[in-house]
Amino acid sequence: MVTLAEPKPAVSLQTLPGDDVRQIMWRFADRYELQMLMQGARAVARGPVARLVAAGGRNSHDWTPEKNTLLQHYDDSGITAAFLEPEYGGFIAGPKNLALALVAFELAWVDAGAATGSLASNLGLAPIHERGTPEQRAKYVGGAVPVKPGEDRKQIRAAFALTEPIPFVGVETGMLAGRVRIAEWKDGSEPLLHVDKRGRFITNMGFANVVTAAVESDDAKIKGSCMVILEEGDPGIWDRGTPTKKLVHQLSSTNDPVFNLKVPASRIVGGYTVKDGVIIPNYSHSEIIEAVFRRTRVTVGLMTSAKLLSAVEPIMLYHRRRFRGGQGAPGTPRYELGIQQKEDALHRLVDIWATGEASSSLGFEAARMFDVLDPLEQEKDRIFAEKKLTGRAATKELAKAQDEALKLINAHQPIENPLARFAQLDSLAGVLCPACKLWNTGHGANMMREAVSLMGGYGVTEDCPGFLGQKWMDAQLEATYEGPEAVQRLQLSITMTSELFLTQFKQWIAEMKRISSERPGTGACALGTAMKLWLWTLQHVQTATDADGAKLYHKSRQGVTFPLADALCWLLAARQFILDTIELETKGAENPALADGLAGTVAFFTDLCHVQAARAAGEVGRIATEIGHGYNRHPAWDDASCHACYCAEELTNLEGVIPGIDGSARAYSDVTENGEAHARKAGPCVKCTGLEPFVALRAKLDTCITGCRLAKDRAAESLTKVMTREALDYPA
Amino acid sequence: MSTAYQIIVCAGIVPDPLQTLEPVASPTGPALKNEMMLPAVLDPWAGHALYEAANLAKNTPGSKVWLVSLGPKAKLQQVMMTVAQRVPFELIALDGPASGFTEAAEVAAALAEAIQTIPGLDKSKLLVFGGWESASRGAGATMQMVGERLGIVDQFQGVDQGNLPEPKNNPQVGMTNMRTVMPALQKAKPTKLAGEGLTFASVTLPKQMRETKIVKDKSADDIAKEIVEWIKK
Incomplete structure (x- = not known):
């Protein structure tokens, strides 16, 4: 029963x-x-x-x-x-x-x-x-260490100058707007380099005294690209350039600098070797920035998460006090709750809060993962250096490690070999980092708009408590810098198809189902089904073609790959939020300071998890449906399809011979009513041949979100009761 | 003769002043609603005492500061994450209630006992500092009784000079302090306050009176004069 x-x-x-x-x-x-x-x-x-x-x-x-x-x-x-x-x-x-x-x-x-x-x-x-x-x-x-009292030195303040070509000059992003050539190379002495670099949108350039600049060789005696260290005071031009007229992040300095300097070759980051009279940098600029950006993007994602969570209290204070000083007396709902009397305001704040939690959970998980990955990467580099593995040999060794990781994951066994462990975590980091940067900032910016709207006109003034208007604007920059959304989607479209990642993802589906049996209120059931639907869709599009026979999963087919990348982000964030809430429930009991309120906090977060899981499931369902069905051509009322239709009169006549055919034929096929050529719609109903598992999963997903609105109602009610501060702890 | 001091600072922790404080009745007497869940800070007055002590120790070579605090150790730990980065000290933690609804004599006895067990304590070099407890809802009598129990009968009960800035954050100091803070918290002595003979007839929040005036072009002296006149009214 x-x-x-x-x-x-x-x-x-x-x-x-x-x-x-x-x-x-x-x-x-x-x-x-x-x-x-x-x-x-x-x-x-x-x-x-x-x-x-x-x-x-x-x-x-x-x-x-x-x-x-x-x-x-x-x-x-x-x-x-x-x-x-x-x-x-x-x-x-x-x-x-x-x-x-x-x-x-x-x-x-x-x-x-x-x-x-x-x-x-x-x-x-x-x-x-x-x-x-x-x-x-x-x-x-x-x-760069801050100068201590009594020390006589100038503290290094650094800036990072990659490239950002000036628009409309026919230069693509990805090409370096900097050149390096040999200025002087005397026998037996260190070469002197001539660096010519123009930077755009360079942060800290208003005060930096050291710049690490990406440059490309403009000289046959220097191979490839590299990064060089420039110092203020190097001979030549050190022009900080004009400040960028940003609308956002005005507490950071951003300029368009120009450098034309002579520096010793020892400034090549990571050093160099000389072979046949050619300087060969030990690291190309792309090897260096790959190592840098994949870590720093996570912190950018978390900036937007912080904004969302920081918006909760100012909105609650504003809503509760909105009508005070007016006609309502203390103790009346109007006085005590203000706008919180309205369900819509509460529900929208629940959505903002749930998004903030999920994006924080995702971001901090990614940050922690890099903390584990960093020493493993160093170990991998050490092993490769020891074995003198480079280029294809190194790739081959890594592929072996990936296979080993795959086998152990499938066998549910721990991975002890550092190379295999590196491969496993690297496959996750390759997904979590762009997912965090993409979803936290992009969807976060949308939710910041929602937060601003909950403050009414006040939201778009400088007086808005919590600086919400500024934060909304700032979120758009976070979605853009250190690799805009398209770059993150492109990376995800590659990394999310790795066998190593997908094998772990399948185990996460099982994990969500197990959690849902133990903690049904978390929404893990809906999330697990949504994960299945996403996986089915991904695997389907990797082999399927569209109505014209063109491949669906292709680098240039961003209408397929990018939305699937977006959908994955929703899943990852909601999953991590559930895991973090379970962690709180499990470990919170050990902290006596939490004893009084732990159950309430966990119950509230569980409801937020449910809300977020349902929202994620909805997004995945929408995207998967558009992709699953959207590339098939809708049948039209052509001769063949009209021929397959039943006529209403024909069914009436057959009813005497085959009882029930009238009803069942209408349920499963198209019926042309008397006097009409065909039903008034675009064409016969779609048969979904080959997509039956998809249709079944989609239908299941819809029912899996049962209860999510009850969770939202409970969370909303909590917002009317929770204690807040008398005032924010920072001025506005 | 060495002038090095052994400075003991008695400091309580209190809910963050920005929090809404609501007195409630609990099975063990009056309490503040959700007090354990609220963020806590070092009692601001005790904080001043600590910074004065650290300043004196810094300017008197060979001196050392101990911070003696009675409070739930999980809350003490959170407070230490901020306080320990300010000035060097060694923590003596007592794991017990930080609530202001306690008997000052009992708190004083616990603090004095903890002070007396500090190894190498030399009462000829001892200075005991503390706060006036206004923020911790104490009776303002604890420090006197701590002094009496330690045999310090000549006490100066006053305020600090008021011109010492709050020390800057220093993570290196924090890391050094933490070497002793974390062990101190782990071995914090459980301290129960019996509360015998203590009854509360009623508990209410102080009445607030707010008269807001926006002034932009007055000197600090003029503002101070006006506030004094307002208080005298």
Whole structure:
């Protein structure tokens, strides 16, 4: 006998989630150095950064003295040193992806321009950090440590100059707007390089004194491309250029610089060798930026997540107090709840909150994954160097490791070989990083618009508490810089089809189904079905053709590949949110400070998970349906199809011979009514031959989301009861 | 003769002042609604005491600061993530209630006992600092009683000079402090306050009076004068 799940006893969210909750969900409860860093960054964000925004500091494109004071605050708080290794003056040992993600999150809670400004120094140093020689690391990374009292040195502030060709000059993005050639090369001495580089939209360029610039060889005596380190004071032209007239992220400095400098060849990042009189850089510029960007994009994704979660409290305060001072007396619903009396306002805020949680969960999971991946990658590099494997030999060795990982994953066995473990995590990181950057920022920007709309006209003023209008605008930049949405979709369309990833994805489907049996309220059931539908659709389009016989899954067919990439992001974010909520439920009980409110917090998050899972399932269903059916041609009323139709009169006559045929024929086929040529529609109904599993899955998915609106109602009610602060902890 | 000091700072933790505080009745007496769930900070007055102590220690070579705090250790740990980055100190943690609805004498006894167990304590060099407890809802009597229990009968109960800026965040100091803070929290002595003979007739929030005036062109002295006159009214 089927019984309905009994509603759980009513427990409700008592307070907004605090640090204890976040530390468990985002897995840094046992890392006090990260907790301290987060507090340090928060003090800067909600102190000097917020005061500067409130004072109108964003209303200038220039790098003003007021903005410049933030650098000192970053230094004092530990934000600057967070990137550095302890040997160079930092205070966090080991990989720092999660650490930097937390800094970005905290700063972007108030202003993402501040986050970009602080992180851009790291970005400028990252090529040296990732691939620099020991001497380069010691000089430049070590030089970035804040100056201590009594020290007499100039602190290094770095900028990263890749390329951004000026539009409309016939140059494609991806081509380098920088050249390097030999200026002088005396026998027995180090070559002198002539670097000619124009940068566009270069962050920190208003104050940076060191630039890592990507350049291409313009000389037969230099092979390929590389990155070079430029210093202010090098002979030649060091022109910071004009400030970019940004509408967003005004607390970061962005300029279009021009460099024409002579530098020693020792400034080539990672060093070089000389073969047959040709300088061969140890790393091409693309090898370096690949190592850099795949990590820093995660932090950008988390900036938008922070905005969404930061919007919750200002909106709640505004809604509750909206009518106070008017006719309603204290104690009346109008006075106490204000706009929160309206279901629509509550439901929309639930959506914003759920999105913020899911995107944060996805972003922090990606950051943690890179923390695990980093040492494995170093180990892989060490093994390859030891075995002297490069080029095709290295690729072959990696393919072997992938096979090993695949076998062990299928056998549900642990992976111990570091190369195989690297291959496994690399396949996940290759998906999670672009997914986080794409979905967190793109969908996040849409949801920030929703947040702004919930503040009414106030939302688009400078007085809006929480700076929501500015955050909405800023989110659009986050969706664009460090690789716009199309770049992330393109990358996903490749990485999401890897066998290694898909094998793990299949196990995640089973995981969601198991969770749904233990915790039906999470929406994991709907999510698991949506994951199945996505996988079925992906596998289908990889072999299917459209109505004209053209391949569906092809690099140039972005109408297929990109939406499927989008759909995957929804699934990944909702899944991670469910996992984080389970983590909170499991580990939260160990923290006595959470004892009073844990059940309510978990219940609320469980409802948010359900809301988000249902929304993700809806998106996947929509996209999969458009792709699954959309590339088949709809049948028309041609001779063949008309011939296949039943006539109403014919059915009436047959009813005497075959009882029931009239009803069943109408259910399964087209019937032409008396006096009509055919039914008034585009053509006969589609048969879906070959798509039957898809149709069945789609129908199942629709029913799987049963209960999601009840969850939304419960979450909405919680919003009317939860305790908030008297005021935000930063000015507006 | 060395002038090095052993400075003990007694500091409570309190809910973040921006939080909505709502007194409720609990089985064990008055409490604040959801107090354990609310973010906590070091009592601002005790914070001043700590920064004064650190300043004195910095300017008096050989001196050392201990921070003695009674509170739920999970909440103390959260507060330490901020406080420990400010100035060097060694934490002595007592795992017990931080609620203001406690008997000052009992809190003082617990703090004094903890102080007396500090290894190598030399009362000839001892200075005991603390806050006035206004934010922690205490009676304002705890520090006097801590002093009495330690045999300090000549006490100066006053305010600091008021011109010491809040120390800058210093993660290196934080990392150094954490080497002793985390073990101290792990071995924090469970401290129960019996509350014998303590009854509360009623508990209410202080009445707030707000008179907002927007002024943009007055000097700090003029503003201060106006506030003093307003208070005298």
